[in-house]
Amino acid sequence: xxVTPVAAYVPGHARPPGALSVVPLDVLEVLxxxxxxxxxxxxxxxxxxxxSGTDRLRSDPGRGGGPLSTRxxxxxxxxxxxxxxxxxxxxxxxxxxxxxxxxxxxxxxxxGTHEKGARRWGGGxxxxxxxxYSELPEPSPVDVPGEVHLGSxxxxxxHDGARYLHAPGHNxxxxxxxxxxxxxxxxxxxxxxxxxxxxxxxxxxxxxEEGTCDYLAAAMIGHPDIYGWHREHxxxxxPRRRCLSAPWTMADFRGGHDADPHADGSxxxxxxxxxxxxxxEAGHPGxxxxxxxxxxxxxxxxxxxxxxxxxxxxxxxxYGTLLSRMLGACTDAALAEHLERVxxxxxxxxxxxxxxxxxxxxxxx
Ligand SMILES: [Zn+2]
Numbered sequence: 001x002x003v004t005p006v007a008a009y010v011p012g013h014a015r016p017p018g019a020l021s022v023v024p025l026d027v028l029e030v031l032x033x034x035x036x037x038x039x040x041x042x043x044x045x046x047x048x049x050x051x052s053g054t055d056r057l058r059s060d061p062g063r064g065g066g067p068l069s070t071r072x073x074x075x076x077x078x079x080x081x082x083x084x085x086x087x088x089x090x091x092x093x094x095x096x097x098x099x100x101x102x103x104x105x106x107x108x109x110x111x112g113t114h115e116k117g118a119r120r121w122g123g124g125x126x127x128x129x130x131x132x133y134s135e136l137p138e139p140s141p142v143d144v145p146g147e148v149h150l151g152s153x154x155x156x157x158x159h160d161g162a163r164y165l166h167a168p169g170h171n172x173x174x175x176x177x178x179x180x181x182x183x184x185x186x187x188x189x190x191x192x193x194x195x196x197x198x199x200x201x202x203x204x205x206x207x208x209e210e211g212t213c214d215y216l217a218a219a220m221i222g223h224p225d226i227y228g229w230h231r232e233h234x235x236x237x238x239p240r241r242r243c244l245s246a247p248w249t250m251a252d253f254r255g256g257h258d259a260d261p262h263a264d265g266s267x268x269x270x271x272x273x274x275x276x277x278x279x280x281e282a283g284h285p286g287x288x289x290x291x292x293x294x295x296x297x298x299x300x301x302x303x304x305x306x307x308x309x310x311x312x313x314x315x316x317x318x319y320g321t322l323l324s325r326m327l328g329a330c331t332d333a334a335l336a337e338h339l340e341r342v343x344x345x346x347x348x349x350x351x352x353x354x355x356x357x358x359x360x361x362x363x364x365x
Contacts, residue, residue, distance in 0.1 A: 001027045006083035007058045011172050011221035016229035017159070018172055018221070022058055025087050030054055035082050039106045040093065042086045046112040046152070050078045057083055064153055064165030067120075081111055081169030085150070088172045089179045092220055096183050099294055104186050105145035107179070111169050113149040121151025124168045126181035128193060128201035144198045146185055148178040157230050166230040173217045173226040180213035181205070188212075188297030190316050206317045207255075207354070211265030212293065215272040218244045219290050224273050239263040244273035250319075250347030250361035255354055264354075268319045271346040275339050282338035292339065295329035296322050319343075320352035 004027040009018030029036040032049035035057075044050045051057070056079035063069060065077025089109060097103050114121045114136045127133075127149060129142040153167035168174050184190055190209050193201040217226045224244035225236070234241040239248070240263070248267040255264060272293065276286040300316060315321045323343055327350055330336040340350065347361035359365050 001029065001054075003027075004054065004057060006087060007060070007080055008084045008087035009061075009170065009172055011223065016173070016221075017061075017170055020061065023087055025083065025090065027057075030057065035086050037086050037090055039103060040086060040089055040109070041106070042082050042089070042109045042111065044078055044082060044111045046078075046115075050075070050082060059083070061170055063159070063162065064156075064167040064170055066153060066156075066165035066167070067118075068156075068163070069165070077165070077167060077170070078111075081150075081167055084172070085109055085111065085169045085175050088175050088220070089148075092176050092179050092183070092216060095290070096187065096294055099291060100187070100298055104182065106143075107146060107148065107182050108143050109148040109150065109175075109179075111150045112152050115152060120154045122154035122166060122168065124148065124150040124174050124178045126178045126185075126203075128185065128203055129199045130203050131200045133203065141199075146182050148175070148182070150175070150178070155230065157232065159229075171229060173221050173229070176217040176220040177213045177226070180216040181209070183216065183294075184209050184212060184297065186301075187294065188300045188322075190297075190300065192313065192316070205261055207253075207259075207261040207264035208268055208317055208319055208322055209265070210261045211268030211272070211319075212297070212322075214242055214244065214262075214265060214269040215276075215293065216290070218269070218273055219276065219287075224270075224277075239266055242266055242269070244270050246270050248346070250354070250357040253354055253358040253361075255358065267346060268322075268348070271319075271343050271348055274346075275342040278342065279335070279338065282332075282334040284332070284335050284338075288332075288335060289339070292326040292330055292335075293322075296326035299325040299329055315353070318351075318353050319348045320350055320354075320357060323348055324350040 003024045005022045006025045008023050010021040011018040034043040059076040059079035061080045062073035062077035065074035127142050128146050150168040153165045155166050156163045157166045191202050236243050248270050276289040279286045327336050347357050
């Protein structure tokens with residue numbers, strides 16, 4: 001089909017979810033319930049057809065659709081989710097692939113998963129095939145390169161003075177976060193899944209990965225309050241809001257099996273965001289920090305011979321390890337100094353373990 005105008009929310013100056021726009025998308029094929037673009041397929045798995053030829057590619061978001069909306073609004077909301085998800089996923093993948101001059105393995109994104117009967121799901125996650133899943137079991141085999149799963153949406157938010165169903169496929173930041181896990185898996189491979197049997201990979205993610213995904217989501221929407229749209233009721237000072245303009249330092253780091261990697265990861269994400277926001281002080285645009293992060297991940301992904309050393313495997317969890325790789329990839333002294341200074345103010349130092357950084361930040365070092 002080639003480049004086709006489709007409907008999507010474009011982030012920027014508009015309030016979340018973004019400005020409703022018509023954007024160009026390289027479409028390979030339109031199926032009744034799916035859209036195929038290069039190395040990405042987005043499927044609505046709820047059974048009935050959503051698209052008919054190219055007719056529905058510029059659908060209205062229908063205020064998210066949902067059980068309280070009209071049938072027409074529900075249909076257009078589902079069609080809109082397909083094009084919106086395809087566009088914002090491709091946007092992040094394009095940044096990474098263009099910069100690294102590589103292509104990532106194909107990604108499948110399923111919308112309407114993990115729902116039984118009337119029970120709806122309002123979340124999203126990235127899944128790799130595993131021997132078991134800690135929650136939400138998989139009814140059918142997961143693609144070996146990885147899949148993003150999105151629910152239909154459960155909660156309503158206020159938008160433009162009226163009710164709007166928070167459909168995960170309408171939320172650019174949420175979709176970008178999940179697609180960023182695909183980038184982490186195949187560029188940085190932080191959990192060394194490439195060394196595991198393809199159907200026995202791990203879905204346990206570390207804080208450094210969650211923070212990296214939050215940062216890439218913020219870079220994609222150009223704003224630190226990535227979840228402000230659907231977590232408006234959570235105060236900005238609450239770690240669950242995951243706002244990247246928060247002041248978290250390594251003194252707030254918890255670590256361990258009981259800690260939420262998303263909350264701990266916010267420290268890393270906030271430090272990166274501050275480096276990006278103030279990159280002008282070092283004479284660079286904010287995007288140069290995105291590039292250093294991608295370079296740092298790629299450097300970790302190329303690391304050989306780590307399988308036999310428990311310590312070097314553990315070190316892949318440390319913010320200090322990824323920071324070292326970013327600094328190693330940096331060819332500009334002013335930018336490296338800027339990054340190191342911003343990170344140090346949060347207690348993150350090159351090469352340090354998270355526990356050491358936390359202890360020093362709390363004054364026990
Ligand atoms: Zn995540």
